Amino acid sequence: MENPQQKxxxxWKENLKYLLILLSVWFVVSFGAGILFxxxxxxxxxxxxxxxxxxxxxxxxxxxxxxxFVYVILMNKLDKKYGYNDK
Structure with a gap:
């Protein structure tokens, strides 16, 4: 079993991956579609x-x-995966 620090x-590594992907999508849509393209x-x-x-x-x-909304869904799944959900 993993220790709490590794868990x-x-x-947080997976959370940061989600954040980077979602913020990249928003950047491409806002800057790319609104300005570049x-x-x-x-x-x-x-x-x-x-x-x-x-x-x-x-x-x-x-x-x-x-x-x-996508981030909320992903984080709920991530919380369940790592046992951080309160329910």
Whole structure:
């Protein structure tokens, strides 16, 4: 059986991996879609506005909220995996 320090270290390592992946997704959506790829994305329209503009104004926020829910689900699974859940 692992000692508590090894278990905690493995838990935080996996937690940081999730954070880096989710923040990278948000960065790509907000910076990439809203700034870098806006000219290409603006060729597509949503409600009369270019898709690049939409991502810069609203899409990044929606993706961020979605990523919060994904993070909660992942962390609940991680807590159960390492026995840190209170239930």
């Amino acid at each position: 905690a270290k493995a838990y 806006k000219d290409f994305l603006n060729t597509f329209k949503i409600g009369g506005f270019g898709l690049g503009f939409w991502f810069a104004q609203q899409g990044a926020i929606y993706v961020f909220v979605l990523l919060i």
